[in-house]
Amino acid sequence: MAIVIDVQGLSFSFGSGALTQPVLKNITISIHTGEIVLMTGPSGSGKTTFLTIIGGLRQAHHGSVMVLDRQLINSTEQIKVSVRQQIGYIFQQHNLLKSLTALQNVSMTLEMQNSMTEQQRLEHSAEMLRAVGLGERLNYLPDQLSAGQRQRVSIARALVGQPKIVLADEPTASLDKQSGHEAVSILKRLAKESKTTILLVTHDYRILDIADRVVELEDGKIKNA
Amino acid sequence: MNGIAWFYFPARLAWRQLIFDRTKLIAATSGVLFACVLVFMQLGFRDSLYASAASAPVKLNGDLFLMHKQSEAMWRPVQFKRSELMRTLGHAAVAEVYPLYSALAPFKNIETQIKRTLMVYGLDPDSMIFDLTGLKNKQTELRLKDTVLFDEFSRPEFGPMRQLLMAGQHTTEINDYKVTVIGLFRLGVSFASDGNVITSDLNFMRIFPNRNVSDIDLGVIRLQPNTSIKQTQNELRSRLNESVNIFTYEELLEYEMNYWANIAPIGFIFGFGTVMGLVVGLVIVYQILFTDITNHRNEFATLKAMGYEHGYFVRVVFASAFFLAILGFIPGYFLSIFLYQLAESQTFMPMPMNISKVLTVFVFILSMCATAGLLAIRKLKSANPADMF
Numbered sequence: 001m002a003i004v005i006d007v008q009g010l011s012f013s014f015g016s017g018a019l020t021q022p023v024l025k026n027i028t029i030s031i032h033t034g035e036i037v038l039m040t041g042p043s044g045s046g047k048t049t050f051l052t053i054i055g056g057l058r059q060a061h062h063g064s065v066m067v068l069d070r071q072l073i074n075s076t077e078q079i080k081v082s083v084r085q086q087i088g089y090i091f092q093q094h095n096l097l098k099s100l101t102a103l104q105n106v107s108m109t110l111e112m113q114n115s116m117t118e119q120q121r122l123e124h125s126a127e128m129l130r131a132v133g134l135g136e137r138l139n140y141l142p143d144q145l146s147a148g149q150r151q152r153v154s155i156a157r158a159l160v161g162q163p164k165i166v167l168a169d170e171p172t173a174s175l176d177k178q179s180g181h182e183a184v185s186i187l188k189r190l191a192k193e194s195k196t197t198i199l200l201v202t203h204d205y206r207i208l209d210i211a212d213r214v215v216e217l218e219d220g221k222i223k224n225a
Numbered sequence: 226m227n228g229i230a231w232f233y234f235p236a237r238l239a240w241r242q243l244i245f246d247r248t249k250l251i252a253a254t255s256g257v258l259f260a261c262v263l264v265f266m267q268l269g270f271r272d273s274l275y276a277s278a279a280s281a282p283v284k285l286n287g288d289l290f291l292m293h294k295q296s297e298a299m300w301r302p303v304q305f306k307r308s309e310l311m312r313t314l315g316h317a318a319v320a321e322v323y324p325l326y327s328a329l330a331p332f333k334n335i336e337t338q339i340k341r342t343l344m345v346y347g348l349d350p351d352s353m354i355f356d357l358t359g360l361k362n363k364q365t366e367l368r369l370k371d372t373v374l375f376d377e378f379s380r381p382e383f384g385p386m387r388q389l390l391m392a393g394q395h396t397t398e399i400n401d402y403k404v405t406v407i408g409l410f411r412l413g414v415s416f417a418s419d420g421n422v423i424t425s426d427l428n429f430m431r432i433f434p435n436r437n438v439s440d441i442d443l444g445v446i447r448l449q450p451n452t453s454i455k456q457t458q459n460e461l462r463s464r465l466n467e468s469v470n471i472f473t474y475e476e477l478l479e480y481e482m483n484y485w486a487n488i489a490p491i492g493f494i495f496g497f498g499t500v501m502g503l504v505v506g507l508v509i510v511y512q513i514l515f516t517d518i519t520n521h522r523n524e525f526a527t528l529k530a531m532g533y534e535h536g537y538f539v540r541v542v543f544a545s546a547f548f549l550a551i552l553g554f555i556p557g558y559f560l561s562i563f564l565y566q567l568a569e570s571q572t573f574m575p576m577p578m579n580i581s582k583v584l585t586v587f588v589f590i591l592s593m594c595a596t597a598g599l600l601a602i603r604k605l606k607s608a609n610p611a612d613m614f
Contacts, residue, residue, distance in 0.1 A: 057530055058611040085532030095527040099245030111234045112532055
């Protein structure tokens, strides 16, 4: 199986000079197409930092980070933007645009693609919302949805563009057990159908069962790679 | 992104975000509306000033005009010798010349006896120096001793002259000299005078005993048909004493306008008011856009993480600025029309709303909003997704 995320000797630190705070220390990990990897670890272990580097949101300078065959270490803004466009991101908070309906929110992902007509965008988005069980809630604003429903909208938003990789940052943190599990189950089902790779950062041990592989991060190092 | 999508999508997002919070939208629109009305009023007053300042010269009927070089404007003339005007008759192209006498003088309100200053013009009744219908059919009567014509468009403080005349009351005083009002004409007030009276040159001398027939305020020259005004002007200029200016009709108007725009402080005041209106509007719109970006920082960061580029957000901000400009301008325009009418009825000065003013103000408001957008965009940089999660 092809490797979609290949990290070799990645180190990252915040601050500079005497205040340098190393966060990631010499991390090496490879993730294959279609794999669902859960990264756990205590707060401050560098999970989110790692995720933002993979997602092209944060610039790292040491080591090698190949995502979809693009080198992200010391990369240009264009490379980062093009990587971001091929990745679906699910955030800790739902981070939906509160002035847009569920359908419009999901459709935002597709607005970056010129190949579709507006009609196709809306159809795709509606289909994806039905797949996450929100077919009845297409025209609801985020404020009119429950926390679980909102997170499902954001899952739909991450997946509708058919990304090769989905990065999720503690997607269940703000959800109760049932809706949290429901959300990640949906995520897993849809990812498996489309062979999407998932890297999910969490310290929610209730959802470990969905993973193909669990990686534990502690003090910026991988414990059982 | 291609063509339409390049602007349509960010504009649509901007629109959706704007209409989502109605209260804030109304507040924002009111800010723009306020700036809009402020600018409209300043420009309106300024234009009204220029228009009314020129109300008397516009009605002048002549080809060339003589004025003392020390005269800053028609309402505060420096007299020059009538012989100077007569000298121009030596030129073959000059058909006839007429002197115009003018002076400010107190006019007694027939009803209240209160005196208020207005402009008195003295002229040869047959000369038709002023192209006014009210003057045309009173030429003979105006030759009688102590008769005057009154400007119906004068401020109401001079008394309801039309009614008074119909009631048979036509005797009053100008410069403490008893005169009879024999008719009305329509000229209009200006910043210089609240009203106007026209009388014959002889009566003018009676009203102003200190004035001399040979010292005139303005010289009006009419040329033979089919002669070049420009050429005659140049030839006359070399013959005239260098203490007088010789103007064409257009030059005289321009000279008057220039006085109010540049020499009198009033032009500056309204220009300043216009700029202040725009600055206030700029600050308001900037505040709105700035808070808007701050409020949507999270959302913008999210979109950035999804792969949207910086330029997209720049367009969102500019589209917001554009929508605010439009939304504020439309009610601002209608409110201004209403206020113009109100001001017209209070000041008795013309306040026309014309297309060029509408366009000017719209361009002002638009660039004001765009500038505010430009300033607010710096805030966008802080929407860094990596710092948010």
